[in-house]
Amino acid sequence: MGDLREGAALYLRITAARIRAQLQYRASFALETVGMFFVTFLDFVVILIIFANVPALAGWSRAEVALLYAISALCFAFTDLVVGQLDWLSEWVRNGTFDGMLVRPRGTLFQVISSDFQIRRVGKIVQGLLVLVYALVVLDIQWTPARALMLAAAIPVGTVIFISIWVLTISIVFWTVDGREAANAFTYGGSFLAQFPINLYDRWLRRFLGYVVPIAFVAYFPSLYILDKPDPLGLPSILQFAAPVVAVVTAIAAGLVWRVAVRHYQSAGG
Amino acid sequence: MTMALIEVEGLRKDFTVTRKTGVLRRARAVVHAVDGLTFSVERGEIVGYIGPNGAGKSTTVKMLTGILVPTAGRISVGGLVPTDRRTELARRIGVLFGQRVQLWWDLPLIESFELLRHMYRVGADRYRENLATFRELLELDPFLGTPVRQLSLGQRVRGELTAAMLHDPEILFLDEPTIGLDIVAKQRVREFLLRANREHGVTVLLTTHDLADIERLARRILIIDHGRLIYDGELEALKRRFGPRRVLVVDLVEPAPPLRVDGGEVVRTDGPRQWIAFDGDRITAAALIAAVTAVAAVRDLTLEEPEIESVVREIYAGRARPEAGPIRGS
Numbered sequence A: 001m002g003d004l005r006e007g008a009a010l011y012l013r014i015t016a017a018r019i020r021a022q023l024q025y026r027a028s029f030a031l032e033t034v035g036m037f038f039v040t041f042l043d044f045v046v047i048l049i050i051f052a053n054v055p056a057l058a059g060w061s062r063a064e065v066a067l068l069y070a071i072s073a074l075c076f077a078f079t080d081l082v083v084g085q086l087d088w089l090s091e092w093v094r095n096g097t098f099d100g101m102l103v104r105p106r107g108t109l110f111q112v113i114s115s116d117f118q119i120r121r122v123g124k125i126v127q128g129l130l131v132l133v134y135a136l137v138v139l140d141i142q143w144t145p146a147r148a149l150m151l152a153a154a155i156p157v158g159t160v161i162f163i164s165i166w167v168l169t170i171s172i173v174f175w176t177v178d179g180r181e182a183a184n185a186f187t188y189g190g191s192f193l194a195q196f197p198i199n200l201y202d203r204w205l206r207r208f209l210g211y212v213v214p215i216a217f218v219a220y221f222p223s224l225y226i227l228d229k230p231d232p233l234g235l236p237s238i239l240q241f242a243a244p245v246v247a248v249v250t251a252i253a254a255g256l257v258w259r260v261a262v263r264h265y266q267s268a269g270g
Numbered sequence B: 001m002t003m004a005l006i007e008v009e010g011l012r013k014d015f016t017v018t019r020k021t022g023v024l025r026r027a028r029a030v031v032h033a034v035d036g037l038t039f040s041v042e043r044g045e046i047v048g049y050i051g052p053n054g055a056g057k058s059t060t061v062k063m064l065t066g067i068l069v070p071t072a073g074r075i076s077v078g079g080l081v082p083t084d085r086r087t088e089l090a091r092r093i094g095v096l097f098g099q100r101v102q103l104w105w106d107l108p109l110i111e112s113f114e115l116l117r118h119m120y121r122v123g124a125d126r127y128r129e130n131l132a133t134f135r136e137l138l139e140l141d142p143f144l145g146t147p148v149r150q151l152s153l154g155q156r157v158r159g160e161l162t163a164a165m166l167h168d169p170e171i172l173f174l175d176e177p178t179i180g181l182d183i184v185a186k187q188r189v190r191e192f193l194l195r196a197n198r199e200h201g202v203t204v205l206l207t208t209h210d211l212a213d214i215e216r217l218a219r220r221i222l223i224i225d226h227g228r229l230i231y232d233g234e235l236e237a238l239k240r241r242f243g244p245r246r247v248l249v250v251d252l253v254e255p256a257p258p259l260r261v262d263g264g265e266v267v268r269t270d271g272p273r274q275w276i277a278f279d280g281d282r283i284t285a286a287a288l289i290a291a292v293t294a295v296a297a298v299r300d301l302t303l304e305e306p307e308i309e310s311v312v313r314e315i316y317a318g319r320a321r322p323e324a325g326p327i328r329g330s
Helices: A002-023 A026-053 A062-095 A097-102 A108-114 A119-138 A145-174 A177-193 A203-212 A220-227 A237-241 A243-268 B057-064 B086-090 B109-119 B124-137 B153-165 B183-200 B211-217 B235-242 B285-295 B308-316
Strands: B006-020 B026-041 B046-050 B072-077 B093-097 B171-175 B203-207 B220-225 B228-234 B246-252 B264-270 B273-278 B298-304
Touching: A002 A026, A002 A108, A002 A119, A002 B109, A026 A062, A026 A119, A062 A097, A062 A108, A062 A119, A062 A145, A062 A177, A062 A220, A097 A108, A097 B093, A108 A243, A145 A177, A145 A220, A145 A243, A177 A203, A220 A237, B006 B057, B026 B057, B026 B220, B026 B228, B046 B057, B046 B183, B046 B211, B057 B072, B057 B171, B057 B203, B093 B153, B109 B153, B124 B153, B124 B183, B153 B183, B171 B183, B183 B203, B183 B211, B203 B211, B220 B235, B220 B308, B228 B235, B246 B285, B264 B285, B273 B285, B285 B298
Parallel strands: B046 B203, B046 B220, B093 B171, B171 B203
Antiparallel strands: B006 B026, B006 B072, B220 B228, B246 B273, B246 B298, B264 B273
């Protein structure tokens, strides 16, 4: 426990130093943050355009999809803020930066994640928050403590699921440095798919998003519960509470796969 | 039996390389990057580890520091198996890759040091003391507040060296520490390393292409080629054993035909100057000089010692390659 606290303190220290350095260039920080905001906002514009043409999407109204989108976008924005630098991993394996991490007295995943925090990524979080506010204002939600708790828990739980998927899939670069593209299909692709109700998708894709890459647990099930909406797929309602379990399982799997991947790197050589 | 600080026995590392041989065909081949190394390093030694490109130097260092798992063989560094006890070992060693940046790219140097202090859990007093020493010896003050990406190469290497030593490592692994540095910076780095070794007993293993590093720093060298150790011993012994003959350069009062002296052979003439090569084991320099002055009027004399560069060049060229096992210098 002491180790965990000390690790968290070190993470905050490194992150604070990086934020200080990045804020030195105020103009570029402001521009990049606004840029991040608009790039992600385009995703939501797509949804608005769709609803300009149809009144409902697979039984979901515009405001309902906005809620689902906001939960998913916020989870992904926090994920990107915390582990977005995993995109650099293949480069770091290629140029030997990763070797440097292996000779320091900390976990490799810790070092990768703490090595390149980018404050401009908060632009994505702002975007998700605005859409969430819009959804909550427009929707007439019958609030209960349980529903409020579900919304509050959905963001951290979904973030853990996304982070785990990212770590799991990016581990492929320890086998092939060109594996980033394949991993991105799951991470960015997964986050895109999570922005729509999964009953919109074909049967095999739904199963894939439920069992293989558990995106359905990020926003779909929590949204159903908060909206008190009958599941169009008629799935057992217990699944609406399963996200924390899914998060823990994927996180453990991600940790194990990362460990195996680094060990593979160490025996194959970079 | 007491164990040496670094012990390597029968160390091997194979890499599988895949080569494209057709549109879909791939040929796999196994390369023995390191092939049966055995050596040990005692506490307090400075050992130069040299060999041509691709000989297996970096691969060895990577195995010793816990970056790579050996294919076969045994390694013990400070009593630990590197890859099994990676983080524990990391606190006791310092590693510098001269060609790579290990510091945080966009942070001021001093902030990197601060973060490393916490990463390595260096006590505040010890950190302050160490930093003060390094600031003075490596003259870091002018650029302590500069982000790493804006540092010149020489400044960056001095910064990296400090970063590698803030936690008082027992062993330093240096991979090309002076590459790309100007002469003044090289000199400063070498003096710093000698001092760390002398005053704190830091053991140093360094790979380098700059043989001047070796001459200034290391008494013992390991030479590796094709993954095998081909020399392990003292630098001086190597020079004596494999060095080209020593050369006496004489400036005569007047130009003369090549002199004839016992034990020496004129290998070159240029006006009144003649180069006389001799074998130091058969005739002393003094005896040769006496023989020369006996036959000609001499204005000036100089003695050219064998250079480590030419010694090593000859070893790489195969002249000195042993049939089996490394040559052990006396």
